[in-house]
Amino acid sequence: MKAPKARVPSFRNLLSLEYARTWLLLIASIALLGVIYLGQASQAALTGQRVHDLQEELDRARRENAQLGSEIAALTTPGKIDARARSLGLRPATITQTRFLIIKNYPSEPTKLAPAAKEQHWDPTAARSFDFAAEWSELLARVGWTASPRAAEATFPRP
């Protein structure tokens, strides 16, 4: 006795209600994949835009910073400080106006010139305070209008 043949669904059977669930599942899977892909593509586009915007913001901040740095440099050149100090009635100090204190056996080191500028690390969260007197003294010392803070008070021996 022959085994019964496997039943292959005909084309008409594939369109019947019995297979509707399978079709729906297939269509739903394809739709889900499409949604996931489109979502990822949109997210990539949004992220790309965000990166672009942030880069522009960073560039803008850097450029503004460079502009401000240049303005500060222009305002603090020794010539400008010199002129400003003179307009305030100040005059350059001379060595004869400096009094030195003689301390025997004071541990001396070679006179240091202005130290190299230390690297400035900008911390945007740090609270800022401005000591006007200290800043002004430093600027005047730069052009020799006041004795360097390193010079000790001394008795100047008369020639």
Place this chain on the structure above:
Amino acid sequence: MFAQTLMRAPLRMRLAFSMILVIGIVLAARLFYWQILQWDKLSRLAEQQQAIDVPIPARRGDIQTRDGLRLATDLFLYTISVAPPGVTNPEELAKQMGPILGQSPETILTKLNSKEPAAILARGVPVEVGTAVQDLKTRLELKHPGLGLANLQIEAKPVRNYPGRTFAAQVVGYVNAQRQPAYGVEQYKDAELRGTDGKIHGAGNALHDDLIPFDLPTSEPATDGADITLTIDSGMQHVVETELANAIKDSRAASGSIIVLDPKTGAVLALAVYPTADLNAYFDPANAGNYVNSAVSAQYEPGSVFKVITVAAALDAGTVTPASVFDDNGWVLVGGRELRNHNQIAPGRVNLTDVLRLSLNVEAVKMSVGLGVGPFYRYVRKFGFGIPTRVELAAEAAGDVKSVGDGRWRDIDLGTNAFGQGIAVTPLQMTAAIAAVANQGRLMRPYIVQETHYPNGKIQKTEPELVRQVIRPETAQVLTRLLADAIIGESTNKAIVPGYRVAGKTGTAQIPIFGTLDPRWTIASFVGYLPADDPRFVILVKLDKPQTSEWGSQVASPVFASVAKQLVTLVGLPPDAVRLASK
């Protein structure tokens, strides 16, 4: 079954079905062809059409003094342009842009109404104007499409800026609009300062002027240039520039230079040259030539200052001693020619201090002849003459020292070279050589770059470099004493700094012109160092063609004294009595 159904259908239905089937097969085949077989080619074509590279300009490194004063930096200037055909409401756009650009709306309207495909509304405006325009565009672009803000192009370009203008101009040099450097540290250190431009790679719009964020853009970040810190001290630089300007004005000299070196390290603390010019106005034809650093690029015959080298060589070789005495009758014969002292003086019996004090050519010649050709020129080259010092400044000259057998040297040169004529040096070479005497006979390489800060955080420091021991320390000490005594003994010398022992030498050199010496003009100079027992500064003052007096002792020495007084105040260097009393 389907086939049976089809065969039983009317002919028209069979034909219709066949046509639909054929069309479907053709479409599928074409789709397969374009989507699969031609995919590579079409992708590349799309990439070519859509891809744009937005350049990211690298920031050129800053140049600053040792105390942090910025001398050169990059600023970004903006160019604002628009495509007038795309602007449908030019009046409103002109009204919005006018206050931002600082122009009248009528001026802007004229540009917007032009028939040109592109109109530049503003060029070279600072960052605050550029960002204000950018903000306006962002705010109104979508709300008011008629304004044509989508057509607004805002382009930022880096431009080199020199906040100090003429300050240390010849040391810094400049970079032009094409970002090409010229002169100074800008040219010498261009490779470190320049950096590398980057780019953002992505899909662009049809005008290729903006990125469309269809995808994450890929980018090659720009690598900024290194920042350079010089050995120049801004306070000292200001002192020498002011003093040089005053000296030029007082002596009515044509040009000049002042150099301050640290003798122990070779660091250039200040270097001023006159004439000078604003680095931001390099394009002005009137400034052409004013950026040349004559302290390193121009050579001159140093005159009597060079006698320090001759005396140093003779002392070190032992052909003279500190106790030597000489009979000076005012002339000497060398190579068949007669060489005389200045002003034809014949002082008679003199010692070494007198030789320096009276600046006797004859005794200098006798010393060089006594040394002999070989040893004399060996010492000259040991002091660094005839070769560049390798300071980090562009276009350094080597000077000119004739050699026996080079076709130019004559017997007379052994005599004239001894008092600084017939030999050419640069001011920096002369200063460095005297600094060697001040530094116990040790010649240090002059340097002007103290540190290079790379963007990756690496800091390269320049260490002082000993070139060679030129003369013995004992010789240097003896010579220092002689130089200091000579200054004190010279009643007309104005190089004295009260409270400090100064060692130095004046120079009044004639200028060679067309094979002879110019009878009208001189180069007046003074080079000295203080304090003599522990020198902190070596200062050279050189004035070209002074009119009020030709003598270095009259025009250059007082400038040295004035500079020295201010420098000791600046650094708080106590007078010798105080300094030595505290030891």
